[in-house]
Structure formats: C-alpha cells, structure tokens
Amino acid sequence: MKKIVLSAVLLACAFSASALTQPELRFGVDPTFPPFESKAVDGSLQGFDIDLGNAICAxxxxxxxWVQTGYDGIIPALKARKFDAILSAMSMTPKRREQVAFSDMLYNTPSALVTKKGNALQPEAAALKGKIVGVAQGTTQETYAKEVWARQGVQVVSYPNQDEIYPDLASGRLDATLTSAASAETGFxxxxxxxxxxxxxxxLYDKQYFGExxxxxxxxxDTENLTLINNALAELHKNGTYDQLAKKYFSFSVYHKLDQ
Structure with a gap:
C-alpha cells in the first residue's frame, strides 16, 4: 500500500512539475487600440490580437x-528581452524589418482620416494645410503624417496613444486624426x-509607410519562436479558427495582401 501511495505522490509531482515548466510565449502589447487590443471594464485584455495570440498559444x-508596454518603446523592450514577441497591430514596414523579424501576415487594414461629418477635409496635404491632425506615437500613421503632410504645412500632433486623441478630436482641439480604418470603424x-x-x-494604402x-x-x-508562431498560424487558417475569430470583430475581410 505504501508503495502504491508513494507512486501516486511521485506521479502527481511529475504532473505538477510538467505544468510548472510548460513553455511560455510572452507577447508585448499596448492595449489602447480597439478592436485589436484594449482593456475590458474588469481590466482584462480583449480584442482580435488578444484572441488570435491566445489561439496561437493553444x-x-x-x-x-501578456506583457503590457507603451507602443513607442515596444521594439526596444523586445530587444531587451522583456517579452518574446510583439503582438500589437504592428505594420510590417521596411524600416521595422531592419530591427525585427516578422511572422507571416496576420491581417491588413488601411489607414484613414477621421474628422467631423460634413466638412471638406480630405487625406491630402493640400486639404489639411493649416489644420491640426492627431496621431499616436510610434505608429505608421505618425510617420506618414510627419513625413508627408507636416512638410506641406499640416500641423501634426503626437499623442502617447490613440485613446488620448479622441477626446481632443471630439472637443474640437483637433481637426482630424489619422488612424487605422478598422479600429476607427469598430471603436470610436x-x-x-x-x-x-x-x-x-x-x-490610405502606401507600402512605403504602412507596410505590407x-x-x-x-x-x-529567434528562429525557434518564429517557426512556432508561423506553424500555429497556418494551422489556424487551415482549421477555420482564424476566420471564426475575424468574423467576431469585423464585417469585412481583413486578410488580403497588397498587389493581389
């Protein structure tokens, strides 16, 4: 009997140790960008990226x-090994490819100018000259607005994140914001x-600024985690999980490649 009990205890300990040593995949995220990533009322993380990341891990x-961090410092935090991968609506641009390796494409959504209904503003420098446009720090929209519009007389103001832009837009302190079309349509x-x-x-689709x-x-x-993620993502497309998750958040396809 003692041998049986001892064996059971050892087996339980083995299972416990196995659970404790389960491999981890740590994702860095800035949860201020619904519907991709945000915080629920109870403080838990929610959004398409969060669901997709959890599905990849499963x-x-x-x-x-999940490791929460500011978007403007998310690449340095990755390099400092505070987490293993960035899953926070990061566009694959040539400039970013110089610093990090990217997985296969998760989704592709355009950028858009959000402004008050009925005005004549267009996402063009000539129409925005003298106007104030808010952008989130560290985003491709910030890079585009500063390099294309600011040089032609548009006042571009950077904010720590997109959540802080909308109150100023609603109050009239900003004339417009340049952001993700999907995020704007399903959120603000x-x-x-x-x-x-x-x-x-x-x-706006511009591969130079908004990536692929x-x-x-x-x-x-980190070729090991890159392979792990790509293999898992391929299987999620194959078994229908990806489409199921996408339909939860979007009424339109978010999986299309440019030049196709």
Missing amino acids: QAKVKCV LKSPQGQDFAISGDM GIGIGLRKD
Missing part, C-alpha cells in the same frame, strides 16, 4: 503571457462620442 501548446465611430464623426475621403500588413515582431535571432 495551437502551439505553450502558455500565453460607433461610440456616443464619435456619432458626429466619420471617415473622410479615400483609405500586420505581423508579429520577434528578435531576428
């Missing part, structure tokens, strides 16, 4: 750990605060 049989424009606002003009879709960023030498 498929790869690793423990998902559906909120009571955004009822008097709309996307103005054409959507959104990917997960990793350290360049």
Whole structure:
C-alpha cells in the first residue's frame, strides 16, 4: 500500500512539475487600440490580437503571457528581452524589418482620416494645410503624417496613444486624426462620442509607410519562436479558427495582401 501511495505522490509531482515548466510565449502589447487590443471594464485584455495570440498559444501548446508596454518603446523592450514577441497591430514596414523579424501576415487594414461629418477635409496635404491632425506615437500613421503632410504645412500632433486623441478630436482641439480604418470603424465611430464623426475621403494604402500588413515582431535571432508562431498560424487558417475569430470583430475581410 505504501508503495502504491508513494507512486501516486511521485506521479502527481511529475504532473505538477510538467505544468510548472510548460513553455511560455510572452507577447508585448499596448492595449489602447480597439478592436485589436484594449482593456475590458474588469481590466482584462480583449480584442482580435488578444484572441488570435491566445489561439496561437493553444495551437502551439505553450502558455500565453501578456506583457503590457507603451507602443513607442515596444521594439526596444523586445530587444531587451522583456517579452518574446510583439503582438500589437504592428505594420510590417521596411524600416521595422531592419530591427525585427516578422511572422507571416496576420491581417491588413488601411489607414484613414477621421474628422467631423460634413466638412471638406480630405487625406491630402493640400486639404489639411493649416489644420491640426492627431496621431499616436510610434505608429505608421505618425510617420506618414510627419513625413508627408507636416512638410506641406499640416500641423501634426503626437499623442502617447490613440485613446488620448479622441477626446481632443471630439472637443474640437483637433481637426482630424489619422488612424487605422478598422479600429476607427469598430471603436470610436460607433461610440456616443464619435456619432458626429466619420471617415473622410479615400483609405490610405502606401507600402512605403504602412507596410505590407500586420505581423508579429520577434528578435531576428529567434528562429525557434518564429517557426512556432508561423506553424500555429497556418494551422489556424487551415482549421477555420482564424476566420471564426475575424468574423467576431469585423464585417469585412481583413486578410488580403497588397498587389493581389
């Protein structure tokens, strides 16, 4: 009997140790960008990126750990090994590819100018000259607005994150904001605060500034996690999980590559 009990104890300890040593995949995220990543009322993380990251971890049989960090410092934090990968709506641009390795594409959504309904503003420097446009720090929209519009007389103001832009837009301190079209359509424009606002003009696709879709960023030498993520992502497309998650958040396809 003692041998049986001892064996059971050892077996339980083995299972416990196995659980404790389960491999982890730590994602860095700035939860200020719904519907991709944000905080629920209870403080928990929610959004398409969060669901997709958790699905990748489940498929790869690793423990998902989320590390919250500011977007403007998210690449330095990755390089400092504060987490393993960036899953925070990061566009795959040539400039960023110099610093990090990217997974296969997660999704691709355009950028858009959000402004008050009925005005004549368009996402063009000539129409925005003398106007004030808010952008989130560290985003491709910030780079585009500063390098293309600011040089032609548009006043571009950077904010720590997109959440801090909308109150100033609603109060009239800003004339417009340049942001993700999907985020604006499913977030701000559906909120009571955004009822008097709309996307103005054409959507913006510019591979030089906005990249070739959104990917997960990793350290360049981390081939192990890159392979793990890409394999899991491929399986999520194959078994229908990706489409199921996307339909939860979007009424339109977010998985299309440029030049196709």
